[in-house]
Amino acid sequence: MRELIATLQKIMSVVSNQLELLPASEGAVEEMTFVGEEERDDTKLSGDNLLIENSLEIPKPTWKYRPVEPIERSTNHFFRYFLDGSYRHYFLATGLEHDRATPIFLAQIAIVILERDKNGKLSIVPDFKRHQWFLLLAKSRISAAAWEHIQESTKEAKVNIIIRDLAEMDAFSGDFNDAQDLRERGRSKTRHLMSTMEFDIVKEFKEKYPNEWMIKDGLVSFGKYGGGMQSTRVIGVAKNFTSVQKFYSHGGKTKEKQSVVSLLGELPPYHRTTAYEGYGGKTAFWYLRLRKSQQVLYPLFGVIKVEIPILTEQALTTELLDEISGALLAERFVTPYGSDDRWHSHLYPIYQAEHASKQQFYSTEVIQGCINNALRSQCK
């Protein structure tokens, strides 16, 4: 912890030399995450891809919904690796330079990959555990000299803290213009950094374990913004997803246009949809109902969205999609019922990966203590 305090003091010393600081009301405030973030990101990434027509499944389906048989671990241990990342995000201060101002955020991001053994026991894959600090501020709101000095302050620091431009365009934050509230942008920037880190670690993992299937929590690409994973045998599973899209269902000779709510409302338990084309044909996605609708409070609960990169070496045959879906269906128990509002769509190993990643975090009390300590010594 001493290293963290020393590093923060060093950086904040430089920041305060370059900018006038108006610290957050209580020194440092943790910006809370909210449940709908995943859905909002999905909506953003889907962009103008509002009407989904193409099925990428081979052969083309003549059915609307397809039953799925669970594939238990004891029969075929299909998924043995699970990835999830988490972040915590703190507003430190507003930096002022002439008539320009930028919020300054500190973020910590943690990611782990869990391995499940033949007995179902989970453990962290030792080489695939990450924790990274970021300091976020808008480059365009401060002078080049100030940015340069702040960048310089992180060099040879005892704790690696990466400086990132808050105003830089990214998939979750979009383009920046002066009318935007940079405070709002801080969280989406952090989420983007986390996704980027996740993609990087997946790439590393696949180099080491090319033949293993892995479930990654959330998305597998940045949709219309490009980029994402190009690895075989990796799927993304989303518990919350956009509800603005419409679909042409493939239930027979006539095409039926349906909202996602309607499509999934009719999705029977333990059935899946066909694999639809994602934005720009870079990914395919389908929905799988894990639970009976009478077991959940809302008809769209208990459904997951499964996303997979489209790669020439990985043909999306019905057989493959059934196998993936069957293995996912077998993950529906146990559940974090009572511990997580998203229990109905949570896959327990992913839930545990989320917990394991959070174990790397410095506690909020420690962080606030470090930040306040650093700020007190620097702020006017």
Next chain:
Amino acid sequence: MSDKKENPIIGRTSATERDANTADKFNYWITANVIVNPFDIVESEHFNNSKTYGIVTNLEHRTDAASHLANFVSNNFGSILEEPNTPRVGATLAKVNVMMNDGGGKNPDGTYKDGIYMPIENEKNVRFAEEAGIHAALGIDTMKEENRIPAGLIKMSNEVEAVVYLDKSYVIGPESAHVNISGISGLATKTSYAMFLLQSILQKIDSSEVAVIIMNVKHGDLLKIDEPPAKLDEGQKALWLKLGIEPRPFQNVHYYLPRGKNGEANSFVRPRQSRLYAYELSDCAEKLDLLFSSIPDPTETIDSLVGEIANGLANKTAKSPWVKVHDWLSLLDGEPLADAGKSKAIGDVKASSVGKFRRHLRRMVKTRSTGIFTDRRSRNEDHLADAIQKIEGGHTYVVDIAKLQDHEQAFVFGDIIRTVYEMFAESDETLNLPKKVLIFVDELNKYAPAGVKDSPLIEQILDISERGRSLGVILFSAQQFLSSVHPRVTGNSATKILGRSTSSEVMQPEYRFLDQDLKLSVTRLSKGELLIQHAVFRQPVKIIFPMPAYKQE
């Protein structure tokens, strides 16, 4: 110090926001495939390379299920057919009571450095303690070698064994004394342990300085303690030897059997080398109060009458009204207590009270007597007090009271302890007494029951409990329920042994020396397992012990 490779880490300490480690307690989670049970002794790393030793009091298994409902839901809403792909994450947590911290090693003089009793921090490695560590934890390693009395074997979940020693000076004085054994463990467990401990003491100290008096209260259990067993199981033999004691019967044993109505021994078994004992009136004149121990005497009328009789019989003159009283019958039916079959007043005691006294006495020495009260002892019948007064160090005296009526048992036991107490309290150098007398009696609750404030027998037992330590008169007692015995008797026992007991019994205040979690463990003890709470030990420990190496009926 052992090589850490040989003593693997079995978990790490865990302190949370709600369940902190303290100076007295710590928690640790247990790694996979390690079996830990209550009463295992473990060591945890602590500051300054020190080790903190503790005893496991309870174990908890915790999962991330927010409620039992979560588990129900996780089994497909109550389906017993579903098998989860990923078993729910859970951890077993051991709750540990701190016993000692070794301060990080020993000083040049062999004493431990000052202990560090700050709470153990989170994530410190925990291991099973080894024998040396167990001894350190219990304070055995600082006991003088010559003071060590083997008292049983600790057998931990990892198969590590450690001999448990009691400190002689806390068992038979002078620091503290007395041993009390409780429990419903099973046939003869308490007696077997008492006999084992007596044998252990006799082998580990200069036995010529110690005499043992044993009350045989059940069947012929203790009437062949000088005979080797027909066959001693090899495992039992090995256990004796592991404890550093020879599996052998008692030596120099004298048996005293009660006279029956027909003048023969009134015993289940007639051992070799036995003598009969009986009481004629003159033997009892000073002890009649003991016979009336169980008779309520709120106005002290009986006490007064007993005093009159004792005085009258002791000071007979030709003109004394007691001159014709020479046996039980003449006391009951003759003057001065009665005339022509009618009770008479004596001193301040009214005739009606004398009548009541006569009725009780007749019942006890005549109609309901098994025969130990006789008008005249024969040549082969001893006065027990006379025999007790000749006790010698290195000898064991077994007094059989198994077939006696309750009031007779109380009388005989009272007679023995009063005789011994008076011998030691009033001893001078002319008496060649052993340094210590150990008296073992089972069913102590009969003689010193809880809830009875006062009786001549209780007074006698309390005298020994409270002052016997300094005199060298040591009580080894046993009963099923600790709570059924006078609290001042059990309270003065520096060593308490507990066998299996009931849950309602262990909730009694007499068990407050036990941690709440350990109380429930007492209800699960197996036959042959006992808990020892000794004055030197920081926590009670669970032990096993070998079966007696003498012939048992």
